[in-house]
Amino acid sequence: MISSIVFILILAAGVWFFSKSVSKIIRNIKLGRDVNRSDQPLLRWKTMAMVALGQSKMITRPVAGFFHIVIYVGFIIINIEVLEIVVDGILGTHRIFAPFLGSFYDFLIGSFEFLAFAVLFGCVIFLIRRNIIRIKRFTSPELKGWPISDANIILISEIILMTLFLLMNASDQVLQANGVEHYVKAGAYPVSSLIVPLLSNLGTEQLILLERSAWWIHIIGILLFLNYVPYSKHFHIFLAFPNTYYSNLEPKGQFTNLPSVTREVKMMLDPSISAPEEAGQEPVRFGAKDVRDLTWKNLMDAYSCTECGRCTSVCPANITGKALSPRKIMMDTRDRLEIVGKNIDKHGKDHDDGSSLLYGHIKEEELWACTTCNACVEACPVNIDPLSIIIDLRRFMVMEESKSPTELNGMFTRIENNGAPWQFSPTDRLKWTEQE
Amino acid sequence: MSTDTSIKIPTMAELAARGESPEILFWVGCAGSFDSRAQKITLAIAKILTKAGISFAVLGTEESCTGDPAKRAGNEFLFQMQALTNIEVLNGYGVKKIVTGCPHCFNIIKNEYPGLGGTYDVIHHSQLIQELLDAGKLKVEGGAFTGKKVTFHDPCYLGRANGVYEAPRKVIEKLDVAMSEMKRSRANGLCCGAGGAQMFKEPEKGSKDINIERTEEALQTQPEIVAVGCPFCMTMMTDGIKNFEKEESVKVMDIAELIASAGEL
Numbered sequence: 001m002i003s004s005i006v007f008i009l010i011l012a013a014g015v016w017f018f019s020k021s022v023s024k025i026i027r028n029i030k031l032g033r034d035v036n037r038s039d040q041p042l043l044r045w046k047t048m049a050m051v052a053l054g055q056s057k058m059i060t061r062p063v064a065g066f067f068h069i070v071i072y073v074g075f076i077i078i079n080i081e082v083l084e085i086v087v088d089g090i091l092g093t094h095r096i097f098a099p100f101l102g103s104f105y106d107f108l109i110g111s112f113e114f115l116a117f118a119v120l121f122g123c124v125i126f127l128i129r130r131n132i133i134r135i136k137r138f139t140s141p142e143l144k145g146w147p148i149s150d151a152n153i154i155l156i157s158e159i160i161l162m163t164l165f166l167l168m169n170a171s172d173q174v175l176q177a178n179g180v181e182h183y184v185k186a187g188a189y190p191v192s193s194l195i196v197p198l199l200s201n202l203g204t205e206q207l208i209l210l211e212r213s214a215w216w217i218h219i220i221g222i223l224l225f226l227n228y229v230p231y232s233k234h235f236h237i238f239l240a241f242p243n244t245y246y247s248n249l250e251p252k253g254q255f256t257n258l259p260s261v262t263r264e265v266k267m268m269l270d271p272s273i274s275a276p277e278e279a280g281q282e283p284v285r286f287g288a289k290d291v292r293d294l295t296w297k298n299l300m301d302a303y304s305c306t307e308c309g310r311c312t313s314v315c316p317a318n319i320t321g322k323a324l325s326p327r328k329i330m331m332d333t334r335d336r337l338e339i340v341g342k343n344i345d346k347h348g349k350d351h352d353d354g355s356s357l358l359y360g361h362i363k364e365e366e367l368w369a370c371t372t373c374n375a376c377v378e379a380c381p382v383n384i385d386p387l388s389i390i391i392d393l394r395r396f397m398v399m400e401e402s403k404s405p406t407e408l409n410g411m412f413t414r415i416e417n418n419g420a421p422w423q424f425s426p427t428d429r430l431k432w433t434e435q436e
Numbered sequence: 437m438s439t440d441t442s443i444k445i446p447t448m449a450e451l452a453a454r455g456e457s458p459e460i461l462f463w464v465g466c467a468g469s470f471d472s473r474a475q476k477i478t479l480a481i482a483k484i485l486t487k488a489g490i491s492f493a494v495l496g497t498e499e500s501c502t503g504d505p506a507k508r509a510g511n512e513f514l515f516q517m518q519a520l521t522n523i524e525v526l527n528g529y530g531v532k533k534i535v536t537g538c539p540h541c542f543n544i545i546k547n548e549y550p551g552l553g554g555t556y557d558v559i560h561h562s563q564l565i566q567e568l569l570d571a572g573k574l575k576v577e578g579g580a581f582t583g584k585k586v587t588f589h590d591p592c593y594l595g596r597a598n599g600v601y602e603a604p605r606k607v608i609e610k611l612d613v614a615m616s617e618m619k620r621s622r623a624n625g626l627c628c629g630a631g632g633a634q635m636f637k638e639p640e641k642g643s644k645d646i647n648i649e650r651t652e653e654a655l656q657t658q659p660e661i662v663a664v665g666c667p668f669c670m671t672m673m674t675d676g677i678k679n680f681e682k683e684e685s686v687k688v689m690d691i692a693e694l695i696a697s698a699g700e701l
Contacts, residue, residue: 253597254547258512262552265516287510314620316627316650321643369640372508372632373592378623394510407637408509415514419500420466421636430496432468432475433445433482 007089007219014223021230022238025303028341032296037246044245047383052244057381061310064129067122071158074119075237078165081112085219098186109187113169117191120162123155130155137309142328147233147307154234161221168214170195171207180204236306240382243304246297247383252374255391260284261399287395290356291337294389301384302334311376311386322369326376326386332361333389358393367393368405445482447496448529458493460485460564461531463545465538466501467667473674474537474667480696481537481561487701488573492535498525504540507548509633516552519544523554533557535564537692539593539666540631546598560594562604562665562691569610569695576698578612586613587657589650589673590625591666604665604691611698616657626650630668651676655686662688 037044050056055072059065084097098105130138130151138151169192175183199207229235267273288294311326312318318325336357343351370390377385397403404412411421419426451458462485468478485492503518526534534556536542546558559567568574586608594600601622608615620626629639629646639645651673654662662677664670667690674688689697 251543251547251598253543253593255507257516257548257551261512261516265513265520269517269520286512314624314626316629316646317640317642319626320629320639320646320649322640323642324640365640368637369642370632371592371627371629371634371646373627374596375592375624375627378596391508391510395512396510398510399513404509404511405637408633411505411509411633411636412511412514415501415503415506415518419518420470421501421505422466422470424466424470426497426500429464429469429499430445430447430494431470432464432478433443 001092004090004092010220010223011086011089014226018226018230021227024341025230025235028337029296029299029303031292031337031340032294032299033292035295035297037248037297040249043249044247047247047249048241048245051247051381051383052240055381057379057383060379064308067125070118071122071126074115074122075158077115078112078119080108081165082219082222085215089219094182095184095186098184105186106188109169110190113166113189113191116162116165120159120166123158123162127152127155127159137313140309140312140325140327142325142331143307143309147331150232150234151307153228154232157221157225157228161218161225164214164218164221166192166195168211168218171199171202171211171214174199174202175204175207175211178204178207180208233305233307236304236382239300239304243300244383246300248297248385248388252377255388258286258395260286285396286399287397288389288392289358289396289400291333291340293396294333294357294392298333298385298389298392299337301386301389302330302337304382305330305334305384306382307331308381310379310381311384314375314379316371316373316375317369322365323363324366324369326390328366329362329386329389330384333357336361358396362393364397364403367397370394443479443482443486446493447498448493448531449496449498451493452529457530459491460533460535461526461529462492462494463502463534463536463538463541464494464499465536465541465667467671468537469499471667471671473670477667477670477690477692478537480690480692480701481535483696483701484561484565484568484574484692484699485535487699488568490568490573495525500525502541502544504544505633505636507544508631515548519549519552519554523549523552526554526556531556533559535559535561537561537667539591539597540668543593543597560600560603560665562594562607563600565607565691565695566603569607574695574699576610576695578610579698579700581611581613581661581694581698584611584613584660585616585658586611586661586663587616587618587654587659588621588663588665589618589628589654589669590621591664591669592625592627592631594665595625596623604663607691607695608663611694613661616659618653618657620653626653628666628669628672630672635668635671647672647676648679651680655680655682659686661694662686663691663694664688665691 055069058068087096088094129135169189172183173189173193174196176185202210229237285293291299307327309327315324315326343353367390372387374387377387414423415421418424448461462481464478467474500522501518502522503515506518507515534545536545536558539560542558542560545556588604588608590601626649627646628650662673664673670688670690677683677686677688
């Protein structure tokens with residue numbers, strides 16, 4: 001009875017704190033500008049099913065893709081077991097699903113054990129890739145410090161949780177075999193039975209203590225992990241789904257046309273069109289200087305990023321030693337958005353801390369290195385689009401501040417004056433016909 | 437037959453004066469009009485269209501930059517000025533179908549002009565050549581190209597940007613060449629380094645130029661010909677090959693030039 005109450009309190013606290021963190025993230029995402037991503041729902045569901053649920057872009061890199069799918073499938077399916085643990089915790093029962101499921105229960109528990117071991121193994125492989133083999137994309141400068149620790153914390157937490165799960169099952173099956181009261185005979189234990197010999201010296205009381213400790217630490221661990229995730233790159237486990245649903249469905253080469261610019265250009269080309277009277281409306285900023293100038297989808301992208309670095313590893317600028325890293329663009333966007341969110345919590349909605357995403361986090365040199373080749377967009381396993389952020393920041397520099405490299409200013413002037421990016425007269429446009 | 441070496445390409449204005457309109461507008465593009473190397477590509481496309489008996493015309497002096505380098509550089513104003521002006525010209529002639537000699541022009545007219553009132557059926561020249569070959573309107577044999585080692589460099593604005601990977605390859609395959617793919621090709625293709633207005637500026641500080649990285653990869657396939665489909669890629673890859681002093685043994689050629697040359701046009 002007391003344990004049920006304690007359990008319910010811990011569970012409620014875990015869920016409450018988690019929902020608070022999530023609602024803050026949702027609020028932050030909504031700080032972005034509006035963009036319509038609700039057309040073609042059928043295609044959107046299909047994209048989500050393929051890319052997020054089906055992991056279609058993960059497998060382009062077979063080793064990482066394979067172990068990621070192992071961990072992902074394990075994580076999702078083992079959650080059925082967590083459901084039973086939660087029900088048991090609330091009701092004070094033990095393995096409550098067993099009587100309802102019969103021999104299928106044995107199959108389930110057996111499968112969970114194989115999956116748990118596979119997850120554990122996958123996490124070890126990932127730790128080795130990151131810390132011993134030191135694969136290039138996991139050692140880039142933008143990962144120094146917290147991001148590297150974040151990745152290791154996640155992997156080690158998962159290893160601990162899986163170990164506790166197997167330890168719990170190991171002691172449980174000994175207690176079952178010994179006919180100890182409360183421990184109903186249920187389940188199959190193909191993996192944890194291998195640990196059983198290690199428990200041979202323990203008496204019933206010690207076994208119960210071990211089983212209960214593993215059970216409690218496991219579920220508390222899961223709740224702690226749940227509350228860690230919103231502060232971590234690991235939040236992609238939730239956002240991968242909406243983020244792929246709201247993917248850009250247009251061709252990748254199609255950049256947005258700014259309607260605010262269209263209005264002004266039309267007025268310039270045709271003076272008979274007068275400025276619309278929009279009293280009280282502040283003029284829209286062209287392009288983006290800070291996170292609030294980006295769209296909500298850009299901001300959702302930032303929270304969906306798990307810093308895998310596939311984008312950066314295929315970026316022609318990054319490969320050739322330039323300062324640009326698309327992953328850093330996403331990490332900076334999230335970092336800046338977190339700061340803006342905290343400022344709102346502390347100082348209210350319209351606080352200006354004097355910093356901004358552009359210049360404060362992302363430098364001009366990074367932005368001018370981009371070739372807009374879309375390799376980063378193509379590579380992202382959850383359809384994040386770093387390129388649209390890069391372009392919006394360029395737009396601000398060029399249109400609001402006239403800050404572009406001198407050579408580009410020359411190119412702009414030539415297009416304006418002679419309709420070509422090079423210094424040639426429009427009257428020479430047919431010169432090529434004279435070649436032979 | 438006229439004695440000068442120039443070929444006669446009709447302009448939209450000339451046709452309109454006679455009350456005619458062509459089946460397709462050939463959008464030449466700035467590089468195709470002014471860059472001496474790209475002019476040869478333009479000529480090859482024009483010859484192919486002529487040979488296939490396609491009724492086409494160019495805008496000539498009425499053509500102006502699509503605004504692509506301005507837009508990718510962030511100058512949305514200049515882009516929209518160019519776009520709206522071009523759209524007025526195109527709509528004025530009632531243009532329905534456009535073929536471009538440049539993936540950047542192709543992408544911007546196909547994808548970004550419709551939102552500003554210019555909706556056309558736009559194709560890249562590799563797609564048109566494939567259609568002509570498939571329809572039997574154009575016939576080529578490998579000839580001098582038979583068995584030659586060719587690798588194809590995907591232009592970003594044709595490939596990833598618009599998902600066109602097969603058309604240029606199908607065209608090349610018609611020449612019975614020994615096609616060899618680079619390690620990074622199709623959706624994984626590496627940029628030549630010219631996109632996003634980089635063509636018009638010095639690269640940012642780094643350890644290497646992008647076209648050198650790409651040329652190294654192309655040379656690993658030990659090609660006799662590096663095939664391209666974009667005038668910017670042409671410049672970058674040609675420079676790259678020169679950098680390795682391989683210009684004698686490795687030619688950089690546009691898809692259109694391959695076909696025009698094989699067809700002895």
